[in-house]
């Protein structure tokens with residue numbers, strides 16, 4: 001993977017795939033985190049004296065042309081405010097207007113072109129579209145880690161036509177996550193939760209022989225508990241995956257990886273704020289109740305495992321943390337990570353990151369991945385098309 005540090009881009013037209021897929025309300029960006037994350041790469045190129053052309057997707061437009069609701073103009077305005085210099089904007093992707101604007105750019109200028117997904121060919125990784133994008137520039141940089149697991153024209157196809165480089169954000173994400181997988185500081189503890197075993201099965205399998213301990217919570221613990229013969233009441237379970245969980249439990253034992261499951265569970269009749277809650281033995285949940293968080297004894301066990309770790313990877317909340325009654329397990333895990341100052345702590349996955357932010361602990365973590373799907377695909381051992389294209 002060649003990175004932008006390998007080059008000085010003075011006078012070059014550089015087209016950069018960024019992730020400006022930001023939340024918007026009434027035409028205003030409501031969370032500019034993703035724009036901020038792209039700034040180090042943009043700055044380096046501007047300081048080199050490149051002519052920087054930024055492209056991104058935003059939301060889910062129909063793919064039949066411009067739609068005001070999904071325009072990147074507001075993102076261009078936001079970037080201009082954040083970076084403290086003018087940012088040009090074109091209301092089309094690679095048409096005449098964009099070509100004219102690029103022709104008028106000076107060294108160090110920045111241009112944002114329109115939402116790539118206004119053209120249905122983007123997601124199809126269409127050859128002609130990729131070559132149209134490439135024709136706008138002399139070099140290509142991918143800094144959109146969040147879409148690196150997709151083979152689209154702007155993340156994969158375009159790299160066939162131009163010298164291709166990784167931006168700082170993408171480089172940092174890939175190096176941090178693969179570094180953790182290839183050479184973790186031991187003991188390495190993986191804390192895995194969230195809603196579905198089926199979503200995370202490859203993650204668990206890939207971590208099984210890399211981690212010393214795997215701590216399991218969230219709805220997916222019930223499929224594991226069921227595999228051990230527990231009575232799980234009306235908790236969420238994926239019957240089709242019970243066998244696979246049995247196999248993983250056996251494999252863990254065989255290779256001496258500790259797989260920790262909850263011993264107690266906070267239960268209720270339904271997922272709702274204000275309902276009566278009861279702590280049940282994880283192996284004997286009342287038939288009318290569902291497990292919605294790990295219980296106090298489990299919290300103690302999990303905190304102990306995390307406190308002893310030298311590196312921790314966390315994906316997936318321990319319970320329905322969005323509701324206060326079921327947030328204690330997730331909060332305790334977040335605090336345990338924050339308190340282990342010696343350990344390298346890496347958080348991946350949309351809801352886990354939201355949880356860390358909700359508890360105000362983000363700045364206590366070593367690394368918070370910006371890519372939900374992309375980071376999980378890396379952790380499960382897949383090669384990301386957007387990264388492979390830079391090879």
Ligand code: ADP
Nearest residue numbers: 194195218219291292316319320349350351352
């Ligand atoms: P991430 O986005 O971090 O990868 P997931 O999307 O897999 O995490 O799962 C997050 C969701 O799982 C949250 O919305 C949370 O409410 C839900 N969840 C966690 N534990 C339970 C549970 N015991 N029962 C039902 N839903 C749960």
Ligand code: MG
Nearest residue numbers: 349350351352
């Ligand atoms: Mg999620």
